[in-house]
Amino acid sequence: MSEKNQDTKPDISRAKSAELYAKAKTFFPGGVNSPVRAFKSVYGTPLFIQKGDGPYLWDADNNQFIDFCCSWGPLILGHNHPHIREKVTEVMQNGMSFGAPTALENELAELILSNNPFIEKIRFVSSGTEAVMSAIRLARGYTKRDKILKFEGCYHGHVDALLVKAGSGLVTFGETSSAGVPKAFADETIVVSLNDKEAVAKAFEEFKDQIAAIIIEPVPANNGLLLQQPEFLQYLRDICTENGTLLIFDEVISGFRVSFTGAAGHYQIKPDIITYGKIIGGGLPVGAYGASAEIMGNISPEGPVYQAGTLSGNPVAMAAGIAQLSELLKPDFYTELNQKTATFVNDIKQFIADRSYPVQVFQIGSIFWFAFTEQQAIRRADEIDPQSMDKFKLMHQELLNRGVYVGPSGYEVGFVSATHTPAVLDKAKQAILDSLDVVFASFKATPQNSVVPENDFRE
Numbered sequence: 001m002s003e004k005n006q007d008t009k010p011d012i013s014r015a016k017s018a019e020l021y022a023k024a025k026t027f028f029p030g031g032v033n034s035p036v037r038a039f040k041s042v043y044g045t046p047l048f049i050q051k052g053d054g055p056y057l058w059d060a061d062n063n064q065f066i067d068f069c070c071s072w073g074p075l076i077l078g079h080n081h082p083h084i085r086e087k088v089t090e091v092m093q094n095g096m097s098f099g100a101p102t103a104l105e106n107e108l109a110e111l112i113l114s115n116n117p118f119i120e121k122i123r124f125v126s127s128g129t130e131a132v133m134s135a136i137r138l139a140r141g142y143t144k145r146d147k148i149l150k151f152e153g154c155y156h157g158h159v160d161a162l163l164v165k166a167g168s169g170l171v172t173f174g175e176t177s178s179a180g181v182p183k184a185f186a187d188e189t190i191v192v193s194l195n196d197k198e199a200v201a202k203a204f205e206e207f208k209d210q211i212a213a214i215i216i217e218p219v220p221a222n223n224g225l226l227l228q229q230p231e232f233l234q235y236l237r238d239i240c241t242e243n244g245t246l247l248i249f250d251e252v253i254s255g256f257r258v259s260f261t262g263a264a265g266h267y268q269i270k271p272d273i274i275t276y277g278k279i280i281g282g283g284l285p286v287g288a289y290g291a292s293a294e295i296m297g298n299i300s301p302e303g304p305v306y307q308a309g310t311l312s313g314n315p316v317a318m319a320a321g322i323a324q325l326s327e328l329l330k331p332d333f334y335t336e337l338n339q340k341t342a343t344f345v346n347d348i349k350q351f352i353a354d355r356s357y358p359v360q361v362f363q364i365g366s367i368f369w370f371a372f373t374e375q376q377a378i379r380r381a382d383e384i385d386p387q388s389m390d391k392f393k394l395m396h397q398e399l400l401n402r403g404v405y406v407g408p409s410g411y412e413v414g415f416v417s418a419t420h421t422p423a424v425l426d427k428a429k430q431a432i433l434d435s436l437d438v439v440f441a442s443f444k445a446t447p448q449n450s451v452v453p454e455n456d457f458r459e
């Protein structure tokens with residue numbers, strides 16, 4: 001291993017970030033307010049961000065980066081979009097929160113519902129986690145059943161019942177993946193592998209009439225990008241229908257990302273409940289869940305399933321959502337975004353093929369992921385080799401040194417925004433190609449064997 005790779009000091013100056021991080025550690029556990037930000041899976045001190053504009057970020061030391069993290073997905077229009085900024089500023093002149101209904105909630109709901117054939121009613125909350133937590137309660141209340149089936153490698157926020165990972169065996173009750181989650185909660189959660197129809201069928205045999213819902217990220221994008229075959233998603237739809245179980249698509253990432261109607265629209269599969277977050281709030285904290293009017297009729301005050309929020313439907317957040325979604329509805333928005341992402345990714349793939357590097361780039365819409373493997377398709381969490389994250393660590397450092405910012409974990413996907421012009425993408429591409437050259441030269445010289453952490457998911 002070269003000296004440089006072991007060195008935690010990057011080439012770019014992070015002096016101010018390091019200072020801020022030292023101070024932050026005196027205030028927050030691990031110095032951060034969400035774990036992956038602490039740079040535990042990569043080299044060096046976390047960057048503290050000063051500002052963002054379009055595709056660019058500036059850290060506290062004034063280094064400029066092309067940003068592919070995009071706040072973990074919400075910023076599909078890039079940083080500081082003028083229409084969002086103007087709308088938010090305008091709405092803020094009238095106050096920030098009322099705890100009473102406003103016309104802005106109607107406006108955002110109408111934008112969504114009149115352009116989405118998969119849901120009839122919606123409820124706004126303040127985060128993706130809250131949306132998922134509420135959707136699970138709704139499914140349990142509606143079906144009067146308790147068990148939930150989830151997939152290993154899908155992340156659904158820090159909901160107790162879903163901080164559960166597979167034990168050994170085809171169909172397992174989960175083991176909690178966080179301290180503080182009662183075992184009794186994990187006992188209500190069945191965990192199976194993605195892309196495994198047999199395991200799903202077995203779960204339905206074993207727990208006949210007990211499963212309230214299957215929850216899945218239809219585009220699993222929190223543990224690499226584990227693209228599923230449409231037949232598998234259709235299989236889930238069918239087995240749910242046969243068993244009186246609700247199918248929940250957790251579209252917190254894929255919603256308004258792979259298309260305006262998310263993965264449901266992309267695959268033309270109608271789930272029973274859909275959760276949204278990230279893009280829906282234009283960079284402010286908004287989540288939502290939606291379903292048919294009949295299912296949503298179970299939510300309080302119409303029905304017996306309780307769910308509430310002091311800041312739910314917050315006018316400033318609604319304003320940001322309205323401004324962002326209005327842009328997404330413009331003709332050809334997704335065609336253009338997805339096309340330029342495909343060109344960017346295909347150019348990188350061509351380079352990789354020319355050099356015979358053992359790395360894949362997976363892509364759907366404006367989401368991409370680098371997997372350091374020879375394997376052509378990765379559909380299950382256990383197909384990712386944790387050791388391959390060694391290469392990502394080095395790539396991450398090389399990218400930062402070349403002015404490209406990606407999420408600080410090899411399990412995280414990249415996002416392209418509308419402001420990533422072909423020229424910006426070309427520049428980023430060159431940095432990526434150069435970084436790949438460094439990574440493979442370095443690993444060829446001395447295969448590395450450091451301990452790499454498993455995905456700790458939580459952004």
Ligand SMILES: *Cc1c(COP(=O)(O)O)cnc(C)c1O
Nearest residue numbers: 127128129155156157252253277
């Ligand atoms: C980000 C995410 C969540 C959690 O959303 P938060 O706003 O971070 O609480 C849930 N599900 C999926 C699929 C996500 O990507």
